[in-house]
Amino acid sequence: MGVDYKDAVGSFEWDVPESYAIPSVVADHAESFGDRVAVRFLDEDGTREERTYAALRDGMNRFANGLEALGVGPGDRVMHLFPRHPDAFAVQLGALATGSLLVPCSSMLRSKDIEFRATDCNASTIVVHESLTDMVEPILAETPLERVIVLDGDGGGDGDRWTTFRSVIDGRSAEYDGPDLSADDPMSINYTSGTTGQPKPVLHKHRWQYCFNRINAPYWWGIDEETDLEDELLWATTGTGWAKWFWSPVGVGLTTGATQLIYDGEFEPDTFLELLASEGVTKLCAVPTQYRMLANADLERYDVDLDDTLSAGEPLNREPIERIRDAWGVTPRDGYGQTETVALVTNYPGIDIKPGSMGKPTPGVGATIIDVDDDKEVETGEIGEIAVPVESPAIFDGYYEKPQLDEAKLSGDYYRTGDLASRDEDGYFFFEGRADDIIISSGYRIGPFEVEDALVSHDAVAEAAVVDSPHEERGSVVKAYVILADGYERSPELKDDLQTFMKEETAPYKYPRRIEFTAELPKTSSGKIRRVELREKEQHKHGL
Template sequence: MRPTPAWHDAAQPADHAADPHADHHAALHGGFRWQVPPVFNIAQACGERWARETPGRTAILAEDADGPVAGPDGAMSCAELWRQAGALAAALLDLGVARGDRVAIVMPQRPETAVAHLAIHAIGAVSMPLSVLFGPEALAYRLADSEARIAIADASAWAALEQAVAEAPLLTTRIAVGEVPGRAGIAWQDLLAGRKPIEQALETAADEAAVLIYTSGTTGPPKGALIPHRALIGNLTGFVCSQNACPQPGDVFWSPADWAWTGGLMDALLPCLYLGVPIVGLRARFTPERAFELMQRHRVTNTFLFPTALKAMMKAVPRPREHWDLRLRAVMSAGEAVGDAVFQWCDEALGVRVNEMFGQTEINYIVGNCGAYQGRDGRLHPGWPARAGSMGRAYPGHRVAVIDDQGRECPRGTPGDVALHRLDVHGQPDPVFFLGYWKREDATRAKFTGDPSDSWCRTGDTAVMDADGYLWYQGRSDDVFKAAGYRIGPSEVENCLVRHPAVANAAVVPRPDPERGAVVKAYVVVAQGHTADTALVAELQAHVRGRLAPYEYPKEIEFIDALPMTTTGKVQRRVLRMQEEDRARERSAPTGSAQS
């Protein structure tokens, strides 16, 4: 069972490889058809079949801050991955886990995380990945809301999990992975020891629930998005395109993206396991130097790096290939706009054109760029050219548009809400869609515009689509604001600021103003070796004023040690915006008024 993207069905002129700027977006869309079997199980597709076909091949290369783990070279084979998954699946069945039950996974990038997901899927249960960065309150909310009965965690999350248990009364069993001091739960090694593995994954419908992922909460309380098994198939065109026709012989993948989030699970771990590409799991804090060293040592060819990571790498190591032997052939980025400064640096310093991607938990991997795809002749051919500053065009199989408040497609060049239609360009159902929000039918209905069978799913992100179908990101719909009557998209101003050598990162928000409604304010993280002072403020203002429209330059700049971020690497402008609103209220309060 391998319903991979059918690139061989697309029209392919014989001279594709001769023109590096060739644009075959229309041909790829027109020739592509989804292949979604009625019965599909992620565990069978990502684990069981490879254990039978290529048991000795490496599935995961694992290491922590001290070096390789899970064997002398850090390698876990396909056979061992499935053996452990089968043993854990049998153990979960003995613990009473039934089809559709939620099982929480609170672990970083380690082999046991992959084992846990496959085991849960294999018995028809629903895996619920949770970040090890969550505190007790965040864990308790999600555990209680999901009604999870079992949680699997390691030492990095165990203390927070134990504190969260009091607020999650249905959670009766905790499984401890590795050394967990003072734990009160079942040891992973004891649970699997001598356990006879199940041999085959359960035959689940492609539409059955597989994963429950809670949104990052950038626009309100986190909601659980229920993801079906088929959604992995819906992610494949985006993964293959953004990774320049992955898999190719010798491909090795690594990303610092947390496997607890869509970006790490659906954009990295599961596609790699599905396509048979070895993936590196690193259990250590991200640093630019560590990233380059790891990519050199494992001969990484494909990666997904958040814009925040790329910015840090660009500032810390401007010329990385002078220090490391890199084998990169594809870099994908998502989460925020990359911007032309980082785009140019990837071109020149990494020797790879970054492929931006756009999607969200509910409808992932729908828009982006494609450096290459593999034709029926076995050769790599150009997909469509990336444009600096654009997040790309719809991937094959997805019908994407910019729509207005009434659900009508906006004229090209007019800002609107990026949306995905339930049907592809051929009128067939798009498999990438989530099933709905967990216990939130109202929120699920609000996500769509139109009839249930013929509707648009809104992303809540504002963009402009140009005449060629490229999307130009302006920000979250609630991030875009008006200042003195002008519409301001924060990402353009932030990108301009980051191009200045003194700026490591920046976030732009409105500062309430009694006369103009709002003015542009920038929060700036100063790069190492530069001084935050009034002279730099003036220099940065002049830098932006000389490159963008006069109304876009920041009237106020505040230096900050670090921007508020979600655990997925997105800037939380909402936090800064609320801070500005609080300050405005304080300024407008009568002098000497009582404080409640």
């Protein structure tokens, strides 16, 4: 499909159904096309399972009945901690059907992270995979958790609060008469990644999933009412604990009624490429790191059926975009948003993609770029902060029981994302970094991503992070932390070569005056660079 952007922006109207809630959407799909496969599950051990929409509805209802029997009901917080799993949707949908709020957790977290989340939102229940019970058992006494439901395995720990998913659903009815849910009922508490402090509890209502259906599906995934879903197989490589799971497997896959591939296995380029070809995936959504690794493989060996490749999480560099386009004739399209939002800016279907661009604001959302110090929109080419009007349905509903954060972020005319961008004369957005990451050197505002993007285009650079470094005369200068590619060794000559290269690739004032070679970069559990640690390191080095 192709999008007539001007027409889409001009004609878009919000009409959120009052009764919209994802459990009822899945139940409607089961009534309309219950025998359609909703989930095709594979794992690296060769397990293959399928769930139809009718089976999803039945599993949802059995788990909801089981939770209700345990005393779980409207307003309760239900955490979950499990890998990609064939019963993932049964757990999530079943908890939501009771009126509970989901609190997703990633298996990349640590026990202290689980303890923080459980205590912060006063969670009463956690569903945990048997392979991850060691993350939960040590912190139970320090949390308000009353019950642990183990997915697979025999239940794990000691005490009455432990049970199993199988015990919860055994003998339960596949029909459930639960609370009447609406678009304005709370749905989830999705914690942010914590790049600049403690993770924040982002509260979303069921409306969030409707917004994905209206925004992410047509203006990023290329799925609208004319799409023949019988011919599509979606694959989003995200894990169950991330907001991205709700962006795509739930927010697009389930809401549209599509069939999707869920693969539980470590990322390995050749394995993923073989699955793309053998399973007949038509739409792939992956993260930039995965695309970069795929682009280094022999793509021409694989006969794929892809008509869309989507990227999210951080900006995608131009090299993998060009490599995949040349090999398969499909161009990866970036989409930008946050845990707090839907897709705010996308390279929508049919757009002329500009390397390095986030695309254009999605219709109906109202995303713009405003000055970092006031609410005035910036001029073309200027760096400002991406912002969304606070009345937009496409943003979150506040931070769970954190009125002070709500006051700071939602009391003005705009929700400020904290992300910086510039806009060119054609309306394309270009990511410049986090607001906290902006570098001001001799009066120039410099966004770190442009510098990092240019650096990694050099053959010697595998990965780079750019921060400000205190300087007596200039206030700050650009400092680059560089991980070298295989076959290269650190040397003064290589530093000089990189600096010369950068002066040709970017405006001269943006080149890194300081370069430090390193073996690794500090990152969050979701893989985002913690530039705050690098800035603190620079401050300490210079006695500040």
